[in-house]
Amino acid sequence: MDKSKIVFALIFGVFFLFLVCLGLILFFVFSRKKIIQKEREKADLRIEHQQKILQTSIAIQELERKRIAQDLHDAISAKLNVVSLSTNVLLADENINKKQKDSLEQILDITSTTLESSRKIAHDLLPPILAKFGLKAALEELFEEFSKNTDIDIDYEIEDLSLSGTNQLHVFRIFQELINNSIRHGKANVLEIFMEEHEKGFVLKFQDNGIGFNITDVSEKPGIGIQNINSRVRILNGEIKIESSKDNGSLFVIQCNYGE
Ligand SMILES: Nc1ncnc2c1ncn2[C@@H]1O[C@H](COP(=O)(O)OP(=O)(O)O)[C@@H](O)[C@H]1O
Ligand SMILES: [Mg+2]
Incomplete structure (x- = not known):
């Protein structure tokens, strides 16, 4: 065999090896990606399943x-x-x-x-006023209960929402929990509440002047109250955003869409 043939065979061999290695690396990378994706899908399914259980248990509870x-x-x-x-x-x-x-x-x-x-x-x-006079009246009564004969000041601007009775009850319970948490945990004494309906849904803003809390800790390990709020927000087809700090208290913004 002459020298050039050996060199050619060597180059070919190295190139072949390189292709095999590249193929193997690509195979591993893609299969790993697939495994990770499958794991993520499984985790999402698990979370969705847990959410469904929570939502059902809330409905049964009500x-x-x-x-x-x-x-x-x-x-x-x-x-x-x-x-x-x-x-x-x-x-x-x-x-x-x-x-x-x-x-x-x-x-x-x-x-x-x-x-x-x-x-x-x-x-x-079950506040009877909710079925009789609607959400706005029930919330006004709730705010009154918390602020009457206490040093808690509740400033609010709210309007009725075109929701079913069950969904109005979800909004009412969300407010109950938010107020309880602000007073009990946040030691707040001023609450600013805003709720407005728009074409496609409604927005709810709740601000307290309390001591705030660590959102990461609570979202990793939420209590029953926050979990219930999250489930009710999901039932209402909405999203919740929380901001909290020592100096600015806690802000909860919930946006919900109708008919989706
Ligand atoms: N407005 C708030 N101000 C201060 N801390 C809050 C507020 N809302 C929630 N938290 C914190 O979040 C935690 C979880 O709340 P929650 O799920 O309602 O459980 P629980 O009220 O039973 O402790 C509370 O223990 C508290 O530390
Ligand atoms: Mg609570």
């Missing part, structure tokens, strides 16, 4: 709350009202002695405090 509120109203309050009426009839009888009168007055007293407690519990479970 149904249960409604049922308990109705039961309280029908089975407890209605019957206690009868007790109260009957006691009043007995009290009106002039022939009863002092001891009987005192006992009947005690029954009346207990009945009325129990009625008030059951009304309060039913109200917390």
